[in-house]
Amino acid sequence: MILLATIASVVAPKRSSTQASSSSRRAREAAPAFDEVLGDAPVKEALLDLLTRMEPRHTRHLAPHSGGVVLARDPLTHYSPLQRSSGGIKLLQLDKDDAEALGLIKLDLLGLRMLAALERAREEVLRTQGEWLDLDELPDDPRVWDLIAEGATMGLFQIESPSQVNTARVMRSRTLKDLAHQIALIRPGPIQSGTVHPYLRRRQGLEPVRYWHPSLEPILAKSYGVLLFQEDVLRIAVHFAGMSWIEADRFRKRVSGFRDLADIEPDRERFVAGAQRTQGATETEANTVFDAIKAYQGYGFAESHAWAFALHAYASAWLRVHHPAAYLAAILTEEPGMWSPSTKRQEARAWGVPFLPIDIDRSGVHYRVERAADGRWAVRPPLTAIKQVSAELARAIMCDRLQHGSYASVQQALRRVAAPVDTWEAIVRAGAFDATTPRRDALYLARAAAGPPAPPNQQGLFEPRLGLPTFAPLSDDERYVWDHAVARFSSLELHALDLVRDQLRELGAITLWQLRRAARKSHHRTAGLVVGRQRPGTAKGFAFFVLEDGPTRGQLIISPDLWARHRVILRDASILIADVVVEDTGYQLSLRAERLFALPAPVSVRGYHYA
Numbered sequence: 001m002i003l004l005a006t007i008a009s010v011v012a013p014k015r016s017s018t019q020a021s022s023s024s025r026r027a028r029e030a031a032p033a034f035d036e037v038l039g040d041a042p043v044k045e046a047l048l049d050l051l052t053r054m055e056p057r058h059t060r061h062l063a064p065h066s067g068g069v070v071l072a073r074d075p076l077t078h079y080s081p082l083q084r085s086s087g088g089i090k091l092l093q094l095d096k097d098d099a100e101a102l103g104l105i106k107l108d109l110l111g112l113r114m115l116a117a118l119e120r121a122r123e124e125v126l127r128t129q130g131e132w133l134d135l136d137e138l139p140d141d142p143r144v145w146d147l148i149a150e151g152a153t154m155g156l157f158q159i160e161s162p163s164q165v166n167t168a169r170v171m172r173s174r175t176l177k178d179l180a181h182q183i184a185l186i187r188p189g190p191i192q193s194g195t196v197h198p199y200l201r202r203r204q205g206l207e208p209v210r211y212w213h214p215s216l217e218p219i220l221a222k223s224y225g226v227l228l229f230q231e232d233v234l235r236i237a238v239h240f241a242g243m244s245w246i247e248a249d250r251f252r253k254r255v256s257g258f259r260d261l262a263d264i265e266p267d268r269e270r271f272v273a274g275a276q277r278t279q280g281a282t283e284t285e286a287n288t289v290f291d292a293i294k295a296y297q298g299y300g301f302a303e304s305h306a307w308a309f310a311l312h313a314y315a316s317a318w319l320r321v322h323h324p325a326a327y328l329a330a331i332l333t334e335e336p337g338m339w340s341p342s343t344k345r346q347e348a349r350a351w352g353v354p355f356l357p358i359d360i361d362r363s364g365v366h367y368r369v370e371r372a373a374d375g376r377w378a379v380r381p382p383l384t385a386i387k388q389v390s391a392e393l394a395r396a397i398m399c400d401r402l403q404h405g406s407y408a409s410v411q412q413a414l415r416r417v418a419a420p421v422d423t424w425e426a427i428v429r430a431g432a433f434d435a436t437t438p439r440r441d442a443l444y445l446a447r448a449a450a451g452p453p454a455p456p457n458q459q460g461l462f463e464p465r466l467g468l469p470t471f472a473p474l475s476d477d478e479r480y481v482w483d484h485a486v487a488r489f490s491s492l493e494l495h496a497l498d499l500v501r502d503q504l505r506e507l508g509a510i511t512l513w514q515l516r517r518a519a520r521k522s523h524h525r526t527a528g529l530v531v532g533r534q535r536p537g538t539a540k541g542f543a544f545f546v547l548e549d550g551p552t553r554g555q556l557i558i559s560p561d562l563w564a565r566h567r568v569i570l571r572d573a574s575i576l577i578a579d580v581v582v583e584d585t586g587y588q589l590s591l592r593a594e595r596l597f598a599l600p601a602p603v604s605v606r607g608y609h610y611a
Helices: 017-028 031-038 042-054 096-101 113-129 142-150 162-171 176-185 188-192 196-203 214-223 230-240 245-255 265-279 283-295 303-322 324-334 341-351 391-404 410-416 421-429 439-448 476-487 496-506 560-565 567-572
Strands: 002-005 064-071 082-084 090-092 105-108 368-371 377-380 523-534 543-549 552-558 575-584 589-599 608-610
Touching: 017 042, 031 042, 031 567, 064 096, 096 105, 113 303, 113 324, 113 368, 142 162, 142 303, 162 176, 162 196, 176 188, 176 196, 176 303, 188 196, 214 230, 230 245, 230 265, 230 283, 265 283, 303 324, 324 341, 324 368, 324 377, 391 410, 410 421, 410 439, 421 439, 421 476, 476 496, 496 523, 496 575, 496 589, 523 552, 523 589, 543 575, 552 575, 560 567, 560 589, 567 589
Parallel strands: 002 090, 523 608, 552 589
Antiparallel strands: 002 064, 064 105, 082 090, 368 377, 523 543, 523 575, 543 552, 575 589
């Protein structure tokens, strides 16, 4: 069993003209950045031409496949020389396609952070409530399906993106089959082939179910007559076009490529002839089916894959409903999904989960659940949430607490645990000593008491008594900014927009929460902290930003013209003000931008960026 390398040669195999043109188009996507930096300099076109000619012919990166494993009956040296990666992993000098062509069994093993998050949530429930959850036998709960149908899916596996939220509200899934289909719909293959809207309209009874040929009904009935899974392509190739299973699988692979799409046009004549021979289809019907498959080209899900993901998605939603604090602590620790810790912390407000401050005497390595003062289960952030604190240092502090008790002062902590002064300053800035010492005072004491650590509970022979100047206490605004600077979130019930709310009112901007109840197609001015940026290749030049105001988020739709006019603002802005048209309301607040400008922000969030 050997891990599989991606490419082991310096020059990649020569591709078809269609593949080369596809790569050329990708190279040309660098043109806007070149325009901005190089302007009209002659070297710009020379560099773009060089990229265009290099991309189809040269390998960009050599590395082990992240989860590729090869199995063979004979020693693998019979098929390829072996080598070691820089990390010591044994590699075949073959890419995945060549390994398959030689008849080797190739497996892609997925590692999902959500699996670790589900296990960690289960352990938190056991630790705090004494209940062991069997995640394979969770009961069917209408409240879970209601949550998904409302689009309140932040933090849930595979269904938390804005496009999935919108799909969830339309589909209103009530079974695992529904959820598997929902997950499979939002993929490049179904999106590009126009599968999504016909599926949803037919599911709602807004249009009749149609099949390109009557013989396809047994294959496509489950998906209302549209292509949804890779298995659909496989079965159509066998039962409609008369291919053997081996031929059909090769055809499916050419259709389902993710990065470099093969040209399947040469298969058209054989496909049409096979359909006429096998099912008596007319040439027009056979060509229609082939065109639908060609449009489906791109990454589509295998049906078994979608069902497995649906099980995990339901488990995450069940935990969100029944044990929100434990589940929140788990996803903050393992960080699955697309959203930043700051956004998840804001979502805690919507979930009704209190967020406790970092505490030098209570925080550890992972996010933990504990009782808040009001009796609710709350989340305690770890010391490792502070940027400069490693897991090793957090463990050292925890072990020291177990041995010698809590810390009476900043000076005592510095004496007992060895760490760089700037690290202790970051711990102080994050508010870890707020329970005993005001933050500015603690920061002064940490800098003044810096020195080599002494043995625990041993007072220095000539330790000076530090005079403490009078410092003004931190305001909530200042504390919020300090928290974000060192920990990427704040436990305060504040949001970045609360710090500039007066300015936004002066500008006439209303909150995203108010827009949730606005009439569709109404015009407003609003603002939000940018926490997500998407400009997928399937969107025809449109961009989709996610704006946040506390626990409320909205998707901002940006047209290609608006993107071209405001490209720099959209690249750099943290707080974006927009004149918008309300397209959809509720949890899936959807806004079409008409005018954009930025406001200087006290903090920024490194959110989700795609394409």
